[in-house]
Amino acid sequence: MGTKGSKNSSVGIEREAVALSVTIDDTADGSGSSSIDFTVAAGGAIQIPSGSLITAIDWLAADTEDGDYLTAYESDGTTAVTQTVSADGSFIIPDTLYGKAYLKPVATFSSGSVAETITIVLKS
Secondary structure (H helix, E strand, O other), X not given: OEEEOOOEOOOXXXXXXXXXXXXXXXXXXXXOOOOEEOOOOOOEEEEEOOOOOEEEEEEEEEOOOOOOXXXXXXXXXXXXXXXXXXXXXXXXXXXXHOOOOEEEEEEEEOOOOOOEEEEEEEEO
């Protein structure tokens, strides 16, 4: 499913990174996007490949993998968790999502509407 990275114990804390290949599309309910198990993650990053048409990601969250994915909100309860991204870039998963169990990314594309594959790196 994913590729494990090396452990980093330079500060006495062992961490492991796992890279996941994730499908993302622009279906508002997240049904066209892969779910991401964030239950044991202590953060992560999104890798947007060169040539990607993704310009933004809206985040959905659920308490179970097969649950109802709902819009994730910032701590104010009114602002949806959305981040601007671009091709050939690496972006930190917003820390507002760290308490969520399962995530789905929903894309905004600069043109067209096709599913793409991105890499999510989870740190545990």
